[in-house]
Amino acid sequence: MRNIYFLxxxxxxxxxxxxxxxxxxxxxxxxxxITYERIATQTIKVYDHILYNGNVYLHDDWKRxxxxxxxxNKITMDSIKLNLFRGKVNTSENGQYMELKGSQFDSFxxxxxxxxxxxxxxxxxxxxxxxxxxxxxxxNVDDQYNVLVAYKPELRKKSQDNPLMLDKLxxxxxxxxxxxxxxxxGELIRIKNKKDLLNFFKGAKDVKKYMSKNKINPKNEExxxxxxxxxxxx
Numbered sequence: 542m543r544n545i546y547f548l549x550x551x552x553x554x555x556x557x558x559x560x561x562x563x564x565x566x567x568x569x570x571x572x573x574x575i576t577y578e579r580i581a582t583q584t585i586k587v588y589d590h591i592l593y594n595g596n597v598y599l600h601d602d603w604k605r606x607x608x609x610x611x612x613x614n615k616i617t618m619d620s621i622k623l624n625l626f627r628g629k630v631n632t633s634e635n636g637q638y639m640e641l642k643g644s645q646f647d648s649f650x651x652x653x654x655x656x657x658x659x660x661x662x663x664x665x666x667x668x669x670x671x672x673x674x675x676x677x678x679x680x681n682v683d684d685q686y687n688v689l690v691a692y693k694p695e696l697r698k699k700s701q702d703n704p705l706m707l708d709k710l711x712x713x714x715x716x717x718x719x720x721x722x723x724x725x726x727g728e729l730i731r732i733k734n735k736k737d738l739l740n741f742f743k744g745a746k747d748v749k750k751y752m753s754k755n756k757i758n759p760k761n762e763e764x765x766x767x768x769x770x771x772x773x774x775x
Contacts, residue, residue, distance in 0.1 A: 578640050593696075595715035597626035600651075603633060608649040611663065617652070623660065625692040625717045628675025630662075648679075657681055657766070666691075666722075668729050673720075680762055682769045687724040690762050692717050721762050723769070732759050738768060748772060 603620040610616070620633040630641040630649070648661045659679050666673045666689065678690040697714040722729040723741060732738050735752060738759050742748040751757070751771050757764045 578642065593715045594712045596717070597624055597694075597715050598631075599623040599625055599692075604654075605652045606649045607652055608646045610645070611647050621649075621651070623676065625675075626694045626696075626715055628692070628694075630676070655680075655763075666724075666729060668722075668731070678762070680766050682766055683773060685725065686769050686773075688762050688765050688769070689722040689724055689729065691720040691722070693720055694718075719760075719762070721759065721765060723765065732765055734759055738765065742768075742772060745772070 600622060603622055605617065605619050606621040608616050608618060618632060622631045624631050624640075627640075632639050632641060647663050648659050650656070650659050657680050659681070661677050661679055664677060664679075666677060673691045675692055678692075680688040680690075682688060695716045695718065697716060721732045723732060724730075730737075730741055732741070735757070738757070739745075739749055739752070748768060748771070752768060755767065757768055759765055
């Protein structure tokens with residue numbers, strides 16, 4: 542009997558998560574479109590942390606963003622959030638939550654934020670032959686270097702109670718880990734700590750001195766950019 546209830550619950554959830562398609566015209570070019578899918582109410586509860594503890598978004602508030610499509614055309618959209626848990630872009634229109642189809646855009650940037658930061662959707666980065674999933678943050682340093690950030694989501698279960706009794710469940714915890722890389726000549730070098738960053742420069746004394754003097758923390762991708770800019774010829 543319990544298995545039957547569990548099956549019925551899963552069927553309900555799948556049906557409630559059904560979506561409908563919509564299209565937004567690219568400004569200045571009516572022949573191009575960007576598409577999105579409406580998010581079901583049950584799923585919104587997950588995104589808004591009603592069912593989870595932890596932050597699934599890059600930013601808590603909605604932001605304006607400029608998208609670049611595969612053909613180079615651009616579109617500006619209001620009310621944008623980056624969902625790190627799903628590796629998808631969410632938008633809001635007339636009170637409706639929607640999810641952008643990643644295959645329809647090449648990259649985007651948040652307007653008013655660091656101009657160096659671009660979030661890429663269709664680019665394929667590989668480490669040891671395995672593709673890094675999700676949307677990748679790219680910080681351009683120069684023609685030689687980029688700093689990349691991949692967001693690795695984890696869901697830590699806090700309860701094994703009956704899933705039908707949602708009001709009695711302890712909240713599961715979402716944790717997002719940032720994986721940071723330096724891209725050089727198409728190769729990705731993982732940077733976990735100061736030692737990794739120093740080794741990248743083969744233990745150069747001037748880099749070690751700069752890192753110590755400026756309290757560089759490789760957990761912050763902006764600090765990795767600072768070291769690269771320091772080492773580049775002026």
